[in-house]
Amino acid sequence: MHFNELIKIVKKRREVLQVTQETLAELSGVGLRTLKQFESGKGNPTLLTLQKITDVLGMEVT
Amino acid sequence: MHFNELIKIVKKRREVLQVTQETLAELSGVGLRTLKQFESGKGNPTLLTLQKITDVLGMEVT
DNA sequence: CAACAAAGAGCCATATTATGCACTTTAACG
DNA sequence: CGTTAAAGTGCATAATATGGCTCTTTGTTG
Known part of the structure; x- marks a missing residue:
């Protein structure tokens, strides 16, 4: 999977869960x-x- | 997927292809x-x- | 055992990521 | 327009990854 797709998926997932960057960070x-x-x-x-x-x-x- | 599993999979895949670390690195x-x-x-x-x-x-x- | 190939590890310099803080931008309201 | 929340950015520093070189360990084969 490409880098940009990965970002989109993560971002979208966060938004679906209605979590802000700040909350996710915490x-x-x-x-x-x-x-x-x-x-x-x-x-x-990093992978971590x-x-x-x-x-x-x-x-x-995966 | 856990870190160790990931390593195992990559390692195994490399061995199946009969590629040395050196060759894979290159x-x-x-x-x-x-x-x-x-x-x-x-x-x-890093992801890259x-x-x-x-x-x-x-x-x-993925 | 000797010899060889492959993998692992130490040392070390350089490049890049992770992080906090402060500031700017964007978007959605009234 | 003013306000507010969320996201994005500049900058500096600490921490960590990368990568080359060398040496050691491991595993295989004769």
Whole structure:
């Protein structure tokens, strides 16, 4: 899966759950700045960061 | 998917294809040291690094 | 055992990510 | 227009990934 698609999916999932970036950051333990960078397509997160995010969203990296 | 499972899958896939770490490193453009660290479970690769590796192996991160 | 190939690990320099803080932009209201 | 919430950005620093080189360990084969 392409990077941009991944971002879209994560972003959409967060919005469906009606969670703000700030809340997701807190819940996942990822820095708000990091999350913002990721969602705005300017990041290259580590696998750990991505997993923290997807875990909270009930998603999975495979 | 858990980190360790991911590693196992990648490793197994590489072995099935009978490709050495060295060759995979060259083909994927990832440093040999980085690949070794990843496969030995001591890494936390960036998404880009992981994708470079899985691309060559004909796998996909989703 | 000896020899070889592949994998793992230490050291170290450089590049990049993760993070907080403050500020700006955007969007949706009244 | 003014207000407010959410998202995006600039900047600095700490932490971590990357990658080359070298050495050690492991596994296989004669």
